[in-house]
Amino acid sequence: MGRLSRAGLRRAEVPGAFDVGAAAYDTLVGANPGYHDHLRISARRMRIADGGRGLRLLDAGCGTGASTAALLEAAPHAEIVAVDASAGMLEQARAKTWPDSVRFVHSPIEDFSVQAGGAGKFDGILAAYLLRNLADPDAQLRRFAALLRPGATLAVHEYSVADSKYAQAIWTAVCWGIIIPAGLVKTRDSTLYRHLWRSVTSFDGAAAFQRRMAAAGFTGVHSETMPGWQHGIVHTFLGEVR
Template identity: 65%
Template sequence: MTASQERPPHGVVDEFDAAAGSYDRLVGANPGYHRHLALSARRLRLPDDGRGLRLLDAGCGTGASTAALLRAAPRAHIVAVDGSAEMLARARRKPWPVTVEFVHARLDELTDAGITGPFDGILAAYLVRNLPDVEAGLATLLALLRPGAGLAVHEYSVRGRIPARLMWSAVCWSVIIPAGRVATGRADLYRYLWRSVLDFDSTAEFRQRMRAAGFTDVRSSRMTGWQRGIVHTFLGHRPVPAPGRAR
């Protein structure tokens, strides 16, 4: 199932490539953007600062979510992947410890890029809504986790909440879309962003979608500030096989 039927004419990845040069500046103007990513990473509750853990940042963009995961688990090995070569190039130019590696690949190309599980935790920030097939994407993320490990999906969801939808549209058309047009000379990506959020699942629908994909202990939590009721952390875990059953 397609998350949004109205996609940029050149494709989502191409639009992210075109916006890469101004992306950090635009999201940096969003109050709470980095703080909320850090909150979703902390909600994975990774033990011992991530010592000995192998983590995946799925859809890392220019590295903001990677930095959030690194703050939550500074001793972990982090594999950060993205389908946009230009966004990934921006991420790689930033200072990182040797425990962070970046890989250019879409989610369905990870095996071909040499990335396989199991991972001890996955953060997927603003990724799932942009996937051409959400169910297939969730199945891939589930398969990458070790049994018992958690996925944190950091994502917009406003369906069914009129105040949140109105706030989202007002911010998009008064700030995000005009700023994006000024910064990049085009607004396709930002109009797509607005519409894709309106089209995406409600929180209850996405929790059910995660359960249908096989995740257990599925729940969601809100953010603070103007994005309260707009951005959420969705958490779920790969089931642990019952004793005596095949893994």
Template identity: 55%
Template sequence: MPLLRDEGLAAAFDHASRSYDTLVAANPGYHAHLRRSARRLGLSHSRGALRVLDLGCGTGASTAALATVLPDAEITAVDASAGMLERAAGKPWRDGVTFVQAPAERLAEAGVRGPFDAVFAAYLFRNVADPDAVLDAVREALAPGGRLAVHEYTLSGRAAHRAVWTGVCRGLVLPVATALGDGTLYRHLWRSVVEFDTASDFAARVRSAGFQDVRALPLPGWQTGITHTIVARRPGTAAETGR
């Protein structure tokens, strides 16, 4: 069975949106890790009115992490799934947080335009049909010197870490998701990690897209060797934009 893509994947997320928050809340460290990755952007709210793009915001967990870490930032949160976005937008948010429905590949068509000081992408890149095209779009959306943080299930390459991921999915996640009627989506999510880049391969992909200062940083807990933050910077300096 091929991986879900485009409209099929968005529809699967639409269906799963009603129980998504419940499932991720059972994942130890899920929200704390998103906040850690948001801090790894290396931005300070003392810099003034930062513009941040939350790409693939889902039900808003990544948006909440950004809003906590950067309380004064203007955050544009984007997702292709109408169901996930409805859940996100229905939560209480401070001023300066907006939600837009759009695929990551077609931001400009939805009126999402840079320059942004930072782009945050959580659990996105392994689910897009063309990650290189999305990286190109992210690079164009960033201001010179702008930061990228990709929070993603990217395996270390070690067999033990792959075994832990498969064991957690088959033993815990898939049985629950199947009982909720979302087995197809979560089987896709399991396979999307196994078949995607390792952390080092994805870091190399980011470098090839023209980013600098690329690093793959581990996260603690059972996700060690399974989830990483890949941080990078668009070449240039923020001063070139007058920001």
């Protein structure tokens, strides 16, 4: 695994780091009492009509399937295409029980196309903990806009602490007091968890990320944060395409 910079791993190395951490990932995130609840909140904030009946949704950066499960709960009647670049994380996701309406695709999100997931555009995209792990988030936001039908919603569920000294302090304390030591114990490699800390502390503030979304062509861009200890730390960024 590569050496970490101020922003964490080189972005090409991130899927490999998730491969290393995949087997322990669900156990570690399960120790965060808000992790799954917050993903469900972001999925509900997409306001998917009629339980997703007749709709086609993309879970971009699905990992072990936690965000997929959140999207499925919000839209139980939708077709869901779940994409991730880490083979190890997808192996964990595919081992779970899913309805036939859920399909997993192994691909870097930068290389994913409408054709890779089947014909037609998407009626909504959920991207959880993805954009800060990409080399060019602006280009990916433009790709998301191109993948969506007019009027469809992109929900980016992401850490953002740059606008708040308090949020930065809480995030650093939790990472070094809990997340990094627990990751080291579980996997004997703290690289992924030190990358998590650094990639979050170096990422956009909420206002800056909203500007990124607007520049990529999204309208009605706004963000809402989470309850609990991750208030001001984890946000849902929402926007639509014309």
